[in-house]
Amino acid sequence: MQTLILAAGQGTRMRPLTEQRPKPMLPVAGQPLVAHTATAAIDAGASRLVLVVGYEAEAVRSFFGSEFKDVPVDYAVQDQQRGTADAVRAGATKLDNKPFAVLNGDNLYDGESLAKLFDRGPSVGSYQVASPSAYGVLDIEDRQVTSVIEKPDTPPSNVINTGAYVFPAAAQGWLDVDSSERGELEVTDVLNRACEETAVTAVPLNRWLDVGRPWELLEANEWKLEECRRQINGEVHADAELRGPVIVESGATVDAGVVIEGPARLQAGATVGPNAYVRGATLLGPETTVGHSVEVKNSVLMEGATVGHLSYVGDSILGRDVNFGAGTTVANLRHDEAPITCPVKGELVSTGRRKFGVVCGDAVKTGINTSLNAGVVLPGGATTAPNETILKSAANRR
Known part of the structure; x- marks a missing residue:
């Protein structure tokens, strides 16, 4: 499975820790956060990694080089951070015309769950939370995702989108999306297109953590x-x-x-x-x-x-x-x-x-x-x- 890892953002919610380094390079148990993401992907079967970099990109390049854990690594540059779909579009220039996975470089995933995600693609990683209104919520019928709804007042479920995807090869042509209400190009629009074009499976993740704020960095280290x-x-x-x-x-x-x-x-x-x-x-x-x-x-x-x-x-x-x-x-x-x-x-x-x-x-x-x-x-x-x-x-x- 060729795998895009998004690691270009500035991590403004993590300031001041990211004033001089990209959030995915913050330390977790002796390695950069994004190294744990990459390791989980490799354990799940990633055959090639493409890291999408931008802010303080050299720190990411210096750590990974051209190979990580015997898996080849390539890089794509997102010059302006205009959203996740824009990041995937930058990375897609490095992909073969085959299905591909997308992971967030500031998230932690367990490798066993990612293996199921890779195996069942097209798919999206799902996770149950007590208060889903703060997330993108998955509308699911018979384990198939019909759509993702961003921060709904009345959520259709308590199952949220974790930002882990396996898209069909055709999705490389679906990346020219319109700007969202917050002015960004969202990969969730690509997911909604995938739900219209094909069957997308919701794959529950056993363990997942979005490391966006300082106390979540503590939680990542605890894990x-x-x-x-x-x-x-x-x-x-x-x-x-x-x-x-x-x-x-x-x-x-x-x-x-x-x-x-x-x-x-x-x-x-x-x-x-x-x-x-x-x-x-x-x-x-x-x-x-x-x-x-x-x-x-x-x-x-x-x-x-x-x-x-x-x-x-x-x-x-x-x-x-x-x-x-x-x-x-x-x-x-x-x-x-x-x-x-x-x-x-x-x-x-x-x-x-x-x-x-x-x-x-x-x-x-x-x-x-x-x-x-x-x-x-x-x-x-x-x-x-x-x-x-x-x-x-x-x-x-x-």
Whole structure:
């Protein structure tokens, strides 16, 4: 199955983490998000990958090269991000005149379900949700999709479109669609055309995640770190204690008095301790530092991030080269235990999570004894003064 993976978007809902990198290249359990998409596709039977790139395209090209897991990789460029149908049209120039799959490069899929999707094409991946009105909803009769309806007030079902498709070869000629109400060229119009021209099967996905907002990046890491198996290749002090599925890559160091409760992954160059505590689904990226008497819980620290000493970081995402001053403390729970809210494109949105900490763009620096409230977002390059308390996000804080 020749497979298009859409990886050209700017990921504006994921800002500030995507200020300098494409969303599909954000880290999930030690690999870029899109690498998990590509791996699932290959496990399902993808014979060739075509990655549609645009924003910060070189990062994607550098990671994949011309081959990934023994499967050839080609690239197509979407110069302007005008919608998913436009992205597929860019990628179609690289396809043979055969059926083809389309996957979103910022989604996670289980390989077993994708194999069924590939086998039963023409098909669309489906998933049941409690509140379908926020999605494209599939109208289904006898397991055949008759149409997809975007964000209906009265949904015909609770089964939504996951953005995973297998189209017939003829669909390569159906990509000149009209702009939607939101001014984009939508691949769902191609799906509706396919429903008119042929039988399209709804294939339930066992597991699926659309990683569009920062807390969903945490959820993605939770999913993929749970799949890791214990592997110790780095240097671990005899007085450290590693519990459960912990990966310590070659070049990573765990000092004396450290306790790590998996699932956790320490990438090359990461250092922990002495006397630090790492727990929950935690990813410590390359060259990160978790120092003396620091606790990190259920968090992602990207390349070069440093939490030097006497600090607490919970349920948070720290971008590249973030530096937390001594005594920096992150709050991750409201007193009323209601879901934490977080700003997305200027609007407060519920994360749906009882516990959620902070999101820091690249090169954020905090002064000693800084307190950060739950749900705070700091843009890249932001700084705080010693003893400062940050209660609300500030997009222009520097």
